[in-house]
Amino acid sequence: MLTVLMECRNQESELAQTLSVLVSAAVEGLVSDVIILDHGSGDGSSRIADAAGCQFHGTWRIDEVLQGARGEWLLLLEPGARPQAGWIDEVAEFVALNRRPASFAPARSYRRPLWKRLGRRVPPLEHGLLLPKHQALSLAPQVEGLEGLASGLKAARLTSEMIPAWVARAVR
Secondary structure, X not given: OEEEEEEEOOOHHHHHHHHHHHHHHHHOOOEEEEEEEEOOOOOXXXXXXXXXXXXXXXXXXXXXXHHHOOOOEEEEEOOOOEEOOOHHHHHHHHHHHOOOOEEEEEOOOOOOOHHHHOOXXXXXXXXXXXXXXXXXXXXXXXXXXXXXXXXXOOOEEEEEEEEOHHHHHHHO
8 A cells, every 4th residue: 555665874773763663554554565775874774674574775766666666655754754643544544535745744842943944945855755656656757866756746734743854863
């Protein structure tokens, strides 16, 4: 039903945090597979991905990866990002009723200070992105990487919150 995609480079601990949240979604039948796109990690990212049953690609082309995704919907996440309580039911309902992209709401408990938010462009995957596979496939020839897929898309806002990846990096 849903394929999760993440790009990483030396983000072993962040990857483990995100994968731990996805376990319950896999048990519920929402997540069918997880694909990790690596940019030359020298840490244990590949071992973490292997232990979690993920596909791990050291060299890849985005169009080929998308063709191999099992889900009809894609969830693009940054390693370290963690969807919060209730996200599984909301995403399942959203994909059943919609054909447009969506992103999670920012977690109210984890907001950047005001002075860091002023004049700052929010990275396209900071709140994740849920989109139909056919839409991603149509965009793939014109973009590079997951951020390229997410850039410029008008996404609906889910009510479920996402703790952004920068929180996991700040704790390290």
